[in-house]
Amino acid sequence: MRNLVSCCPIEEVMQILSGRWPTLLIYYLQQGTKRFNDLRRDNPTISHKMLAFELRKLEHAGIVLRTEFESYPLRVEYALTPAGKRLVPLIDALGDWWEATDGNAGEQDGNAADIVDFGQSEHV
Amino acid sequence: MRNLVSCCPIEEVMQILSGRWPTLLIYYLQQGTKRFNDLRRDNPTISHKMLAFELRKLEHAGIVLRTEFESYPLRVEYALTPAGKRLVPLIDALGDWWEATDGNAGEQDGNAADIVDFGQSEHV
DNA sequence: CGGTATCCTCGGAGATACTG
DNA sequence: CAGTATCTCCGAGGATACCG
Numbered sequence: 260m261r262n263l264v265s266c267c268p269i270e271e272v273m274q275i276l277s278g279r280w281p282t283l284l285i286y287y288l289q290q291g292t293k294r295f296n297d298l299r300r301d302n303p304t305i306s307h308k309m310l311a312f313e314l315r316k317l318e319h320a321g322i323v324l325r326t327e328f329e330s331y332p333l334r335v336e337y338a339l340t341p342a343g344k345r346l347v348p349l350i351d352a353l354g355d356w357w358e359a360t361d362g363n364a365g366e367q368d369g370n371a372a373d374i375v376d377f378g379q380s381e382h383v
Numbered sequence: 384m385r386n387l388v389s390c391c392p393i394e395e396v397m398q399i400l401s402g403r404w405p406t407l408l409i410y411y412l413q414q415g416t417k418r419f420n421d422l423r424r425d426n427p428t429i430s431h432k433m434l435a436f437e438l439r440k441l442e443h444a445g446i447v448l449r450t451e452f453e454s455y456p457l458r459v460e461y462a463l464t465p466a467g468k469r470l471v472p473l474i475d476a477l478g479d480w481w482e483a484t485d486g487n488a489g490e491q492d493g494n495a496a497d498i499v500d501f502g503q504s505e506h507v
Numbered sequence: 508c509g510g511t512a513t514c515c516t517c518g519g520a521g522a523t524a525c526t527g
Numbered sequence: 528c529a530g531t532a533t534c535t536c537c538g539a540g541g542a543t544a545c546c547g
Contacts, residue, residue: 268478
């Protein structure tokens with residue numbers, strides 16, 4: 260079933276993935292296990308507070324696994340869960356889709372599909 | 384080639400799809416061509432202003448095609464572009480992914496135990 | 508009917524400082 | 528080092544009203 264966009268689940272997914280950071284964090288975590296400050300370095304413009312918040316959100320969604328070590332200074336590692344890893348190709352597909360449509364801008368009838376110019380996109 | 388989450392395109396896609404409405408609007412438009420007030424009825428809680436704004440955003444992204452008729456009263460129809468239609472299954476896949484993980488909610492907590500044993504060894 | 512402009516508010520998110 | 532709490536501020540987004 261649900262071979263169409265099924266309204267409710269998508270709303271829930273978007274609650275998690277919406278915003279500037281979740282997909283970026285998943286991207287960086289997909290590179291391997293990272294610590295809190297690793298992720299801050301990966302993404303210098305996220306605030307301390309937001310990073311903590313987004314990570315908890317992803318953790319609760321079952322996308323990110325948080326592991327705390329009893330060392331001192333405190334040490335915490337973040338990694339993608341199996342579900343999180345399964346999510347990666349889906350996000351990736353969106354990126355591919357975008358690059359494809361982007362590439363053929365004008366395919367519609369000439370008037371659409373110009374580059375979208377919202378905010379600032381920052382490259383990594 | 385971007386067979387991993389490729390950072391930049393994903394950021395751009397998320398600028399379009401982030402938020403409560405874009406995926407919902409795509410869902411409703413995927414049912415067929417709709418007029419402005421049809422979409423308001425489909426989604427009673429979106430404000431007039433937001434609907435106009437989100438539709439323009441999707442139009443500029445090449446996802447939605449806007450067609451204006453010269454009748455009176457003014458009549459405008461919205462439909463998915465080919466690119467928009469190609470996007471539907473990708474969004475759908477996210478919904479499926481969510482339902483799958485959702486079903487086993489808590490699955491992750493279990494394997495947190497995997498890491499229970501810790502390499503202690505760490506200076507920073 | 509569809510779209511835009513104006514006003515206003517409420518909470519998202521930054522900066523900072525403190526705790527374990 | 529990782530996380531939380533507090534204060535603050537800006538702007539996303541609602542309500543409303545007016546045009547084509």
